[in-house]
Amino acid sequence: MTTVLALETSCDETAAAVVCDRTVLSSVVASQIEIHRRYGGVVPEVASRAHVESLGTVTDTALQQAGVQWADIDGVAATCTPGLVGALMVGLTAGKTLALLHDKPFLGVHHLEGHIYASYLSQPDLQPPYLCLLVSGGHTSLIQVKGCGDYVTLGKTRDDAAGEAFDKVARLLDLGYPGGPVVDRLAATGDPQAFKLPEGNISLPGGGVHPYDSSFSGLKTAMLRLVQSLKDAGVDPLPVADLCASFQATVAKGLTKRAIRCATDHQLTAIALGGGVAANSGLRQHLSTAAQTRGLTVLFPPLQYCTDNAAMIGCAAADHLQRAHQSTFALTTRSRMDLADVMTLYKS
Ligand code: KG4
Ligand code: ZN
Numbered sequence: 001m002t003t004v005l006a007l008e009t010s011c012d013e014t015a016a017a018v019v020c021d022r023t024v025l026s027s028v029v030a031s032q033i034e035i036h037r038r039y040g041g042v043v044p045e046v047a048s049r050a051h052v053e054s055l056g057t058v059t060d061t062a063l064q065q066a067g068v069q070w071a072d073i074d075g076v077a078a079t080c081t082p083g084l085v086g087a088l089m090v091g092l093t094a095g096k097t098l099a100l101l102h103d104k105p106f107l108g109v110h111h112l113e114g115h116i117y118a119s120y121l122s123q124p125d126l127q128p129p130y131l132c133l134l135v136s137g138g139h140t141s142l143i144q145v146k147g148c149g150d151y152v153t154l155g156k157t158r159d160d161a162a163g164e165a166f167d168k169v170a171r172l173l174d175l176g177y178p179g180g181p182v183v184d185r186l187a188a189t190g191d192p193q194a195f196k197l198p199e200g201n202i203s204l205p206g207g208g209v210h211p212y213d214s215s216f217s218g219l220k221t222a223m224l225r226l227v228q229s230l231k232d233a234g235v236d237p238l239p240v241a242d243l244c245a246s247f248q249a250t251v252a253k254g255l256t257k258r259a260i261r262c263a264t265d266h267q268l269t270a271i272a273l274g275g276g277v278a279a280n281s282g283l284r285q286h287l288s289t290a291a292q293t294r295g296l297t298v299l300f301p302p303l304q305y306c307t308d309n310a311a312m313i314g315c316a317a318a319d320h321l322q323r324a325h326q327s328t329f330a331l332t333t334r335s336r337m338d339l340a341d342v343m344t345l346y347k348s
Contacts, residue, residue: 002020002074002321002322003018003019003025003074004073004074004075004076004318005059005075005314006077006109006310006311007079008079008312009055009090010083010091011042011083011084011087011308012031012035012036012047012308013031013308014032014051015029015030015308015310015313016028016062017062018062018066018314019315019318020318021124021322022121022124022315022318026061026063026064026065026066027305027310028061028062029308029309030057032046035050036177040171042084044084044086047087048089055091056094059094070102075105075318075326076099076104076106077107077108077109077316078094078107079108079110079111080109080110080331080332080334081108081110081334081345082110082334082335083111083138085335088333092331096329105321106331107321107345108331109313109316109317109345110316110337110342112134112141113316113339116132116134116143116145116316117312117313117316118309119301120315121311122299123299128145128150129145129146129147129268130268130269130271131143131262131268131270131272132144132274133259133273133287134274135162135273135278136163136275136277137161137164137178137275138161139156139161139275140157140214141157142154142212142258142262143339144266144268148320148323149320149346151340154262155211155212156212157214158213158214158215159216161216162251162277163277165219165220166179166183166251167180169223172223173240175240180276180280183244183248184244186240186245187241187248187281188245188281189241189245190240190246191246192248192249193246194239195226195242195246197223197246198218199253199257200214200216211261211265212261212262213258245282249286252286259271260290263296269295269297270298271291272298272301273287273298273306274301275306276306276308279303325343327345327346328347331345
C-alpha cells in the first residue's frame, strides 16, 4: 500500500489530495472560476497568485480529511508539466518543500498522465492496454495506454482542443466562462439537428480524412458565421439552445467516430475517457451507444475526477512510486512535454 499527498496547480484549480494506491482518502479542490470569470478566461499571473494564497489551506484540509499523519505518507507528488509555468511552479515548489521537510520521496507528475489515471479511481481493476480519449481545455488526444509511464499518442487536435472549442462557442453566445458546462446544460433543451456543422475532420492531401486527428477551428468559424447570418437575418432572440445542441452533437459525433475507429484499428477493446470534456453528456451518450453496438467497453471517470483535481495526480504518483520511480529535487516546470517523454521525470 502506497499513500501519496498530491498537489495540482497547473491551471485554475488549486487542489490537494491524499490517495492510497487507487483509493481516494481525500480530494480538495479550490476553484478559481469566480476570479477569472470577469476576464472571460484564465489570466496566468492571477492564477499563480491565487494558488499561493490557497494552497496551504487546501493541503491542510486534504491531510485533515484523510485522517493521516505525516508518518503515514510514503511520498509527495505535484504536477510539473504541462500547464501555466507560474501556476505549476507554486505546486511544484510546495511539493518539493514538503517532501524535503518530512524526508519523503518526491515525484513530479505529467498532468495528462493524471487525467489517464482518473479512470483507475473508479475502475481499480482496469488493465492496459486500452485507449484513452483525453479531452480537456488544452488537449484532445487518443492515447494508447500500454502501462505505467508507457503511452503512444495515436491522434491529436491540429488546432483548438475540444474544451477550448466549447469555451469559445460559449463566449460567442455570451454564455460566460467556462463554456463547457453551460453549453452542455443548454444543449439538453435544444434540437441537435437544427443546424448542420462540420465535424472537425482533417482532409488528407491524397483525398479522404485523417482517421484519428481532429481540427476544431473550422467548426468554431462555422459557428461564428452561422450566428452572424442569424443576426443579419434579424433572428432575435438567437436560438441558443438549438445552437448549443447542434454544436455539442457535432463535437460528440466526430470524437466518437475517431475514438471507435482508433480502438478498432489497434485491437483495443476498452476506451477510457479523461479531461473536463469527458463530463459532457452528449459525448457520454454518443460514445456509449456507438461502443455498445461494436462490443467495446467505455469507462467514464466520476464527474469530479474528469475536471482538474489532485486525486488523479496522486493515483499516478502512487503507481510510479510502487515501481521505485522518483524525481530529483532539480526537477523544473515545463509548459509542454510530450506524454511519450514522461519517464524522463523519474530516476529509478
Ligand atoms: O481537464 P480540465 O478541467 O482542465 C484542463 O486540463 O484543461 O478541462 C477544462 C475544460 C474546459 O474547457 C471546460 O469548458 C470543459 O473542460 N468542460 C466541459 C464540461 N465540463 C467541463 N466541456 C463540455 N461539457 C462539459 N460538461
Ligand atoms: Zn486537466
